[in-house]
Amino acid sequence: MAHVVLKDLVKTYGSFKAVNNVSLTVNDGEFVALVGPSGCGKTTTLNLVAGLTPITSGDIVIGERLVNDLDPKDRDIAMVFQNYALYPQKSVYKNLAFPLQMRKLPRDEIDRKVKEAARVLDMTHLLERKPRELSGGQQQRVALGRALVRDPAVFLMDEPLSNLDAKLRVQMRSEIKRFHQDLKATIIYVTHDQLEAVTMADKMAVMNGGYLQQYDSPAQVFAHPVNMFVASFIGSPAMSLIPLEASTANGNTVLTSAEGWILELSQLNARKVQRATTKKVVLGARHSTIKLHKSAAPGAIPAKAYTVEPTGDVTFVQAFLSGAIVNISVSPNIAVAPDEQIWLEFDQERTHLFDGETEMALKAD
């Protein structure tokens, strides 16, 4: 196992910058998820690490080696692809044996390792089948096995679960996580599904438009998103972002809405707002940090329920505030009807404030 360092990584196609000065370090044994919407550069970044795409500039270090100009085969990596990329003309056994054959291992050792991998992944009975005779989940497991059998320094995974159905995806998610824990493997995992990243990764690198937005543990990213993009991308349902304007009332800093209502701020939040470069401030609140009142309450803002979505454990209510959709979760035993008048109270300890111009999170100091 080894660490991976990306330093000022750039990939351009003509004038299009697919990856823009990305720098990050993956420590030995760490599970890092590259996450972002499609086209954000995450898969390109992974291909740069794999050596499948030549880099434009920057450096990649795997272990202690600078691998910029090495062929994929010499980088000591294994990769799991979104469409599994199993060799269709080879049996499962031969698929697993292929990387070992390429390394010219003796036949009996290949046999031993393939059978070991098959045992670990519980697919000994599938060894003689062809990939097309396997279910999606089984194919996924073979792909994993082919990566595992080599004992590489780093595992690269490119959306490995996105072709599976929802139920299988949850199951495989825990299998991959288990796989990581057992092997203490260094894994770089690309996904567009923030839930996968949050649940599996030690650290997540949120990317957008070819730039690395934030690189931290899922808990940190969730609790302290650095900007509005990260705030809205991580968490489901998405964080509500309400555009407001800073002003003063009775000597206190408050936020006013174009709809006429005023939100008074805690001291900490007032300090944050004062640091904004503009009067435009965006209030961010996750669904669980907004309290719903069925009658007027001090500090609560009047709104109308728009849709009500019971999910069993919680009920999600959507409303409009200042033109933005606001998600609120309430206990299922609170009955809310569409178009009903409601009052919303923000938990000032847990709201986020963003600069309306730069879209960066506002800090108190």
Place this chain on the structure above:
Amino acid sequence: MSTIAETASRGQTRRRSVDGWQWAGRVFLLFMLLYTALPMIWMLITSIKSGFAATQFPPQWWPDEPTLASYQKLLDPQNSVGQDFLRFFWNSLFVSTVTTILSVIVAVPAAYAFSRFSFPGRNFLFFAVLLRNMFPAVIFLVPLFILMRAIGLVNTHGSLVLTYLTFGLPLAIWLLKGFYDNIPVQLEQAARIDGATRFQAFILIVMPLSTPGIIATAIYSFIGAWNEYIYAYTFLSKNDQLTLPVGIQRFFSENTTDFPGLMAASFMMSVPVVVLFLVLQRYFVRALTEGAVKH
């Protein structure tokens, strides 16, 4: 090539009253079948007539005395006609086979590169290759004849192989490129990460997967070379070098009335390509589907 969905939708239409379109289609198909098959049937019937029986008016719809004499004559190595015919046959087989093998060897890497790499000038080269299809043989005949004479290939099969190669290549490259486009690039990437070089990934993973395409390309090359006439007609003058299309023409311009012999020869000339086609037709048709009708 019917899909389940297709069959299902057919079931739905059947329930409606038999529509006019379906009948029109059947009548039309019958007409096309007659148009296609009758000339070939007449060829076969004529080939088993005697020379006398063939030149009767009104014609004998079925010969009074069917005979395989024409075939025996063509296949008899003792007879000078048979000697010539068998030699032409062998020449055609030789030229077509060599052309086919070389076509595949040259077209496979080229098609692969056009499908996978994005080197500068890729599109230009690809279309330059395809443009070859546009030009009639005649444009190249005179200069090629002079060129072949200069390098001493006139009256050799080498001149034909070289020319047929360029005939077949554009189509072969185009068809194969269609196949390679349909092989996921991730398979090669996986192989390269698994420790293969780019070349090994091509040989070990991509080549086996493109076998149907290679077979189709090979049939195209073979049939094209087997049926080619104009270059063979121009480049070859020695009797013992002629290929079948030219040989038969030379041969029967001397015996213009031997229609049963001519029909028997036409039939024998068609047998190898028709058999090849019938046996491998699924590849043949699939190549066109994947090469030409990508969606």
Place this chain on the structure above:
Amino acid sequence: MTIVTGKAEARRRLQPGWSGALRKIWEHRADYAYVLPAIVVMLIVIAYPIYYTVELSFFKTPPGLQLRDKSFIGFDNYTAILTSAVFWKVTWNTLIWTLGSTFIAFVLGFATALALHRDFIGRGVLRAILIIPWVISAVAASYIWKWIYHSDFGIIGAVLVGLGLADRPPNFIDNVSTVLPSLIVVNIWREFPFAMIMMMAGLQTVPDQLLRAARVDGASAWQRFWHVTFPHLRNVSVVTILLLAVANFNSFIIPWIMTGGGPSNASHIWITHIYELAFGRQRWGVASAYSVLLFLMLMTLGYFYVRALSGNDRKEGSA
């Protein structure tokens, strides 16, 4: 991590302008190895002949291939061609031959493909039979039809006489007014299967969902064809028609073997005419000038051909 290399810097400095392009070519040098054999063969057998044809078209050439004795005469060959009556006759024939064969072969092929699209017993066998004419050699086809059209013992003539439609067997290919249509019938016989295969392949790509949706929306069979199937096949149709047109424009064997261009040039098309000028009458210069004109016309067609193909070639190669 303090691994710093000068390499990336060097790479950046090399980027712009010509050196950038050269570097790109150099970086991809291994890729060219794959296409090199194809390119070399093409160069020898295509580029050189084209150059040579153009050169020869400006020369007066003696008969026989003693081309050392040629003399430069500028555009004389071209003016000679464009002012000759034969040229316009042959051009007219070529036009009828190409358009007639292409159009009818395409329509027949398309119709057959549609009729074969529905599954029925024996469909596979029928399809195989229908394709055979395309597979067998044009030389064989020419002889078969020459025999069918034969003025004394031809079967068509015999049938017409037998039905009382003619007093004696008509002379199809020795008659100025019937020879070209008769040859076109043979050409279509050989070519409609190609259109059929292409359109069958195209039909398979028509999404079944769309057809079902149209049926739910109450579209009749004809409306489904016109609004769903046909628009979907536009690209395939264009490619098929262009390929047929090019093949027909370039055909040689059928007219050459069946009539040799006769009677009195009634079935001469460009290609057979050029061939006769060059190898029959040994007028290499004029034949070359003809070829150049042909070449220019084909380049025009070729422009559309490439456009149609590149429309079909949206997939980008990746590496």
